[in-house]
Amino acid sequence: MKNLFLLVSGILSLSLVGCASAPKPLYSWGQFPQQTYLSLSLPEKALPQDQIIKLEKDIEKSKAQNNAIPPGLYAHLGLLYLNTNDFSRATEYFGLERQIYPESTVLMDRLLKKMTGQTASGAKK
Structure with missing residues (x-):
């Protein structure tokens, strides 16, 4: 009887x-x-x-499915926009990265500072 009980409980546990x-x-x-x-x-x-x-399509899909955006994606998009000279979009995505992932604040602030220094003087620092 004890063996039968152990067998049934084992099968039940495995099925769960x-x-x-x-x-x-x-x-x-x-x-x-x-x-x-x-x-x-x-x-x-x-x-x-x-x-x-x-990457923007991926963001739209993630938001539609209520999934989290991975760390670094907004920063990467910001760099891509910076490479295409779209400074306002770059600033927007760096801000989003900083807002969602506060541990990136130091890096995002440095990128924003360097970017505003570039756009203000027109030359790289």
Whole structure:
């Protein structure tokens, strides 16, 4: 009788474990890792405009599915906009990165300071 009880409880335990679903990922990465890798390994093939389009689509999908934007995505988009001389959008995305991920404040402030120094004087510092 004791063996039967152990067998039934074991089978029941295993069946309940099988009902557990996979945990939801913390971030919705989309194409961000691939685009970052491409921009670092083959910069001639990673045009900023193409990356901007792909990454902004990923952001729209993430927001529609109520998923979190991964750390660094807004900063990367800010740098892409900076490369295309769209300073207002770059400032917007650096601010978003700083707002959502406060640990990036020091870096974002330095980028914003350097960017405003560039745009104010017209030359790199």
